[in-house]
Amino acid sequence: MRNPQLNSNGELTHLLSIEGLPRAVITHILDTASSFLKVSHRDVKKVPLLRGKSVFNVFFENSTRTRTTFEIAAKRLSADVINLDVTRSSTAKGETLLDTVDNLVAMHADMFVVRHAASGAPHLIAGHLRRLGRNDVHVVNAGDGQHAHPTQGLLDMYTIRHYKKDFADLTVAIVGDILHSRVARSDIHALTTLGAAEVRAVGPQTLLPTAIEKMGVRVCHDLLAGIRDCDVVIMLRLQNERMNGALLPSAREYFSCYGLTPAMLALAKPDAIVMHPGPMNRGVEIDSDVADGPQAVILPQVTFGIAVRMAVMGILAGN
């Protein structure tokens, strides 16, 4: 079975998941992002790469932040950007996902940026486009259920490479609700593909998927052991609805066991960086002293995110 996001030449036609992407493709995206980062610092923050192209942001699940960064990225590439808030329109009238896609294809969309609450929805759309023979329409997964958030994974890699240069000797701890996190899955695939020495999945058993170790990570239930001598700490957001009830007794207890405090961070390497996909819950997964401290690179992640999304869209449009 061919990876559905690569064409017969091994080029990227959709970005659905980091899983199965060759290392060279990931590195190419990161290198391209470097050149786009400079665009964002110019007076005229635009390049004409996607001029005349229509990028549809199709968000079946609310997200102002991610949608905005995709919108900025597409506009800096000179694309026409159309934002559809599908949660409030067609699906509420009973239209199926693929009906919506057919309609947007009829409007001559060149690229879909899709967010959906169900794992695999972008794969379904990409498969549908393939059956329609529309290889000229590209899909970017902007987060599907608990499966993948590949542009977040890529921007995390960009950030790590920016600060740490090489992946070979890195120990990376991913801390928190990995069970429900598409970011964690994308980060794990990216880090193992790029050859990080050790990736640790840190959290209570209720927040770690069964068989997560099959993804090439070391499981730590104890934050102390999980964070010790790390180069990179990626903190995950704990959704409000998970805090009180069956998975965790309370946000307070979670913070006392898995919250990143300055004392905890002191166990990591002195030059360790702290990342977070945002939005943060201060005092739940991360202490403000850490979030605002010198080791946090959370805001640079956002800046790099735009360059990485520009790179992804630019590469897809060229293939």
Place this chain on the structure above:
Amino acid sequence: MKKQALQIRNARLIDPKSGFDGLGDLFIAEGRIAAIGPPPTGLTAARQIDAAGLIACPGLVDLSSRLGGIEPELNAAVAGGVTSLACPPDTKPPLDEPGLVERLVRRSATLGLARVYPIGALTQQLAGEKLAEMNGLARAGCIGFSQARQAIVDTQLLLRAMQYAATFGYAVRLRPQDQFLAREGTAHDGEVAARLGLAGIPVAAETVAIATALQLASQTGVRLHLSRLSSAAGVALVRAAKASGMQLSCDVAIHHLHLSEMDIGYFDSNARLDPPLRSASDRDALRTAVREGLAAICSDHTPVDADGKQLPFAEALPGATGVELLLPLTLQWAAQEKLPLALALARITCDPAGILGIEAGSLAVGSPADICLFDPEECWRVTPETLRSQGKNTPFLGYQMSGRVRMTLIDGRIVFAA
């Protein structure tokens, strides 16, 4: 006395029940098997069918086939060589009223295709709250009772249901899955679910439900059948219970003999099944259980229309079409395991007939002449066009099958010929 008879000539006859496997002629008179081998005196074959190169075996008996549209699905059944099938009660509306069962029995009898044996609802509306009128349902034609895919959460009610069924000697069929452990789950709780971000159904969902069912059944003495085992641990519980002397039967869906969680691939909604496809070692344990005769095979035929499958994996409806694949997939399993055909065919003929307690699945003289004639060598590819069922949903789409039904007879009548 002179009888008009049908003679099937030159077939390789396989009767799994007796173990007979050899070339010969089969004589059918008055809807029953009159003789195997030389014709009995006084019998002239008015009609002959040359079956050289074909295998004649008893018509297949399917322990679970859902009938969306009755006529197309029964046509699909006979095209798959199935002459008797048990229909689970999760029809719309569910089979919890004798009138509904009578209508189904009458309608299917009128069609004269595969024989339909309804399984009645164990509880009203399958809601797991009040017992259904089992006696009335049995009089209307139900040959057992189940909850289909629903669970009875209230264990006291489950005990009562078993006690009541045992009172009349009715069989109770349970699909063992704890509904709390399976809540929101759509795939085996293993490495594929972890990777794809799908909510998992742990093996414990099956073992907890089996353990509960076994405890309650042994207390009541009810005839218990466990439907569609999916895990090695589940098989182990059943094996241990049988070893301790408990009367118990079970089945495995044909898909689970061949596929594992890996076959979900990139979110293939055709591989969204209930119970979920589990790990390769679970699949191996299921194959062993079926080989040993611990479990029979069923098609778990569940036609789902395209709209129900063209959805993200977790939103897609579970189930696969299977009644036309039951024979070739059983043959494939037999070939892979290097099993004698008589043994493999027993799992889809006499074994399920015994579980259902029906007169079927045998070529013995005097048995109903329900016959499946198939070409074991014929290769074909599974495509929507090659399936007669209204459900085109199968994880085997595009697969090459070997073995195809050429003719199906019920009571000696030809109900399908290709």
